[in-house]
Amino acid sequence: MSVQGRRVLLCVGGGIAAYKACELARLLVKAGAQVRVALTPAAERFVTPLTFQALTGSPVATDIFSAEQDLAAGHIALADWAELAAVAPATANLLARLRIGQSDDMAAAALLAIDPRRWLVAPAMNERMWASPAVQENVRVLKERGARFVGPAIGEMAERSHVGPGRMSEPGEIFKACADALAPRDLENVQVLVTAGPTREMLDPVRYLSNPSSGRMGYAIAEAARDRGARVTLISGPVELSRPADVEVVEVVSAEELARAVDEHVDGARVVVMAAAVADQRPATRAARKVKKQAGDETMTLVRTPDILAALGARAQRPMLVGFAAESENVEENARDKLLRKNLDLIVANDVADAFGKETNRVLILGKDGARRELQGPKLSVAHAIWDMVRERLGG
Ligand SMILES: Cc1cc2nc3c(=O)[nH]c(=O)nc-3n(C[C@H](O)[C@H](O)[C@H](O)COP(=O)(O)O)c2cc1C
Structure with missing residues (x-):
C-alpha cells in the first residue's frame, strides 16, 4: 500500500517513546505522505515542535487556544484535513482521555473530531501500566469503536530492568500499519x-x-x-x-x-x-460427564x-x-x-x-x-x- 500524497496527522503523546515518533514522521515524509503533527503538552517535554516542523516542513499544532494556529492548524481544521490519525506514542493518559472524550489539548481535541475508525494507535508505557485493568478496558472500548492498534511490542523498557509488553512498536512497523490503514476501498460492498x-x-x-x-x-x-x-x-x-x-x-x-x-x-x-x-x-464419542481417571493406558x-x-x-x-x-x-x-x-x-x-x-x-x-x-x-x-x-x- 502506498502512502504517496496521503494526509496523515501524527498525534504525539508524552511518553519516552516520543523520540521514535520523529523517525515515524521522517519515514512517512520520505514515502511521500503529507504529514501534520499535533503534540500534547506532555509530549513537548520530550520532543520539541521544531524537530517535527523541520522533519515535515509544516507548522506543528501544540496550543489549542492559539489564534494563529486556529487558522492554520486548528483542531477541527486538522481533523477535516486528516485521512488517518496516527497516535504514537499513545500514553495511558491519552488513551483514557480518548475513551471518555476529554479534549483539553490539541492532540486529543483533533482526535475526537476524527472517526475512531481512522485512528491508528501505537501504545507505549511501562508493562505494568499496560497490564492495568483500567488501560486494558480503555483499549477494549477504543477497539470496539473501530480504532485500530499496532503493538505494543514486547521488549526492554526505558527503565532497563523492566521487560514486557508495553514498548512502542518500531517506527518501521507503525509506518507499515499506516500504509495498511490507508488501503484503497477496492472491495466496496463485496x-x-x-x-x-x-x-x-x-x-x-x-x-x-x-x-x-x-x-x-x-x-x-x-x-x-x-x-x-x-x-x-x-x-x-x-x-x-x-x-x-x-x-x-x-x-x-x-x-x-x-x-x-x-x-x-x-x-x-x-x-x-x-x-x-x-x-x-x-473423538468418536463425547462423554456427557467428566471421564474419570483410569488405571493403565487408554x-x-x-x-x-x-x-x-x-x-x-x-x-x-x-x-x-x-x-x-x-x-x-x-x-x-x-x-x-x-x-x-x-x-x-x-x-x-x-x-x-x-x-x-x-x-x-x-x-x-x-x-x-x-x-x-x-x-x-x-x-x-x-x-x-x-x-x-x-x-x-x-x-x-
Ligand atoms: C520520563 C517519563 C517517561 C514517561 N513515559 C511514559 C510512557 O511511556 N507512557 C505513558 O503512558 N506515560 C509516560 N509518562 C507519564 C506521562 O508523561 C504522563 O501521564 C502525562 O500526563 C501524559 O500526557 P499526555 O497523555 O497528554 O501526553 C512518562 C513520564 C515521565 C516523566
Missing part, C-alpha cells in the same frame, strides 16, 4: 466470508483436542477486507481477541459447528477465506470432521476460495497439492514454526493460475497482500 481461530473437539465437558491458533491471521484478513469496503462475516473459533468493529462475528467451537456456520453464511459471498485451523479429527478413537474446503471447492456455483496450509515440511509441495486437490483459487502456505500465535507471518501464496508470491510481515500486511491477489482475480 460480500466475503472469513473463518479464523482454532476449533475445539470435546472429549467430555472439560477436555478437548485443539491447536495453538490465535486467530490473529484470520482476524487481520477480516479487518483488512472491512477497511477496503467489503461486507464481512467472520466465523471464529474460540480466541482471545476483541471483536472487530463493523464485522458480523459468528462464534463457533467445534469443526462441525464451523462447517454448519459456513453453510449458513456462504450464500451471497463472492470470496471465502478459510484461515481457521480446523481439526481434521474429533485408547481414543478419532473420526474425521467434515472437509469444509473440499465441500466448497466441489460446489457447481462456488465463490472464490482461499485456503491456508500450515505445514511442517515440504511447504510448497504440500500446499500446491492441497490447492489442486481441493479446487482452490489461492492457497496461503506457511511453516507452522512461523505462524501460530505470532504478530507477524511469513507466507507463500500460490494461485491455481500459477501465481507465486513470497512475503513476510505483520499479519495485517500479509492480509492486504492476500486481498490484493483476490482483487486482481475477482473481476468487476
Whole structure:
C-alpha cells in the first residue's frame, strides 16, 4: 500500500517513546505522505515542535487556544484535513482521555473530531501500566469503536530492568500499519466470508483436542477486507481477541459447528477465506460427564470432521476460495497439492514454526493460475497482500 500524497496527522503523546515518533514522521515524509503533527503538552517535554516542523516542513499544532494556529492548524481544521490519525506514542493518559472524550489539548481535541475508525494507535508505557485493568478496558472500548492498534511490542523498557509488553512498536512497523490503514476501498460492498481461530473437539465437558491458533491471521484478513469496503462475516473459533468493529462475528467451537456456520453464511459471498485451523479429527464419542481417571493406558478413537474446503471447492456455483496450509515440511509441495486437490483459487502456505500465535507471518501464496508470491510481515500486511491477489482475480 502506498502512502504517496496521503494526509496523515501524527498525534504525539508524552511518553519516552516520543523520540521514535520523529523517525515515524521522517519515514512517512520520505514515502511521500503529507504529514501534520499535533503534540500534547506532555509530549513537548520530550520532543520539541521544531524537530517535527523541520522533519515535515509544516507548522506543528501544540496550543489549542492559539489564534494563529486556529487558522492554520486548528483542531477541527486538522481533523477535516486528516485521512488517518496516527497516535504514537499513545500514553495511558491519552488513551483514557480518548475513551471518555476529554479534549483539553490539541492532540486529543483533533482526535475526537476524527472517526475512531481512522485512528491508528501505537501504545507505549511501562508493562505494568499496560497490564492495568483500567488501560486494558480503555483499549477494549477504543477497539470496539473501530480504532485500530499496532503493538505494543514486547521488549526492554526505558527503565532497563523492566521487560514486557508495553514498548512502542518500531517506527518501521507503525509506518507499515499506516500504509495498511490507508488501503484503497477496492472491495466496496463485496460480500466475503472469513473463518479464523482454532476449533475445539470435546472429549467430555472439560477436555478437548485443539491447536495453538490465535486467530490473529484470520482476524487481520477480516479487518483488512472491512477497511477496503467489503461486507464481512467472520466465523471464529474460540480466541482471545476483541471483536472487530463493523464485522458480523459468528462464534463457533467445534469443526462441525464451523462447517454448519459456513453453510449458513456462504450464500451471497463472492470470496471465502478459510484461515481457521480446523481439526481434521474429533473423538468418536463425547462423554456427557467428566471421564474419570483410569488405571493403565487408554485408547481414543478419532473420526474425521467434515472437509469444509473440499465441500466448497466441489460446489457447481462456488465463490472464490482461499485456503491456508500450515505445514511442517515440504511447504510448497504440500500446499500446491492441497490447492489442486481441493479446487482452490489461492492457497496461503506457511511453516507452522512461523505462524501460530505470532504478530507477524511469513507466507507463500500460490494461485491455481500459477501465481507465486513470497512475503513476510505483520499479519495485517500479509492480509492486504492476500486481498490484493483476490482483487486482481475477482473481476468487476
Ligand atoms: C520520563 C517519563 C517517561 C514517561 N513515559 C511514559 C510512557 O511511556 N507512557 C505513558 O503512558 N506515560 C509516560 N509518562 C507519564 C506521562 O508523561 C504522563 O501521564 C502525562 O500526563 C501524559 O500526557 P499526555 O497523555 O497528554 O501526553 C512518562 C513520564 C515521565 C516523566
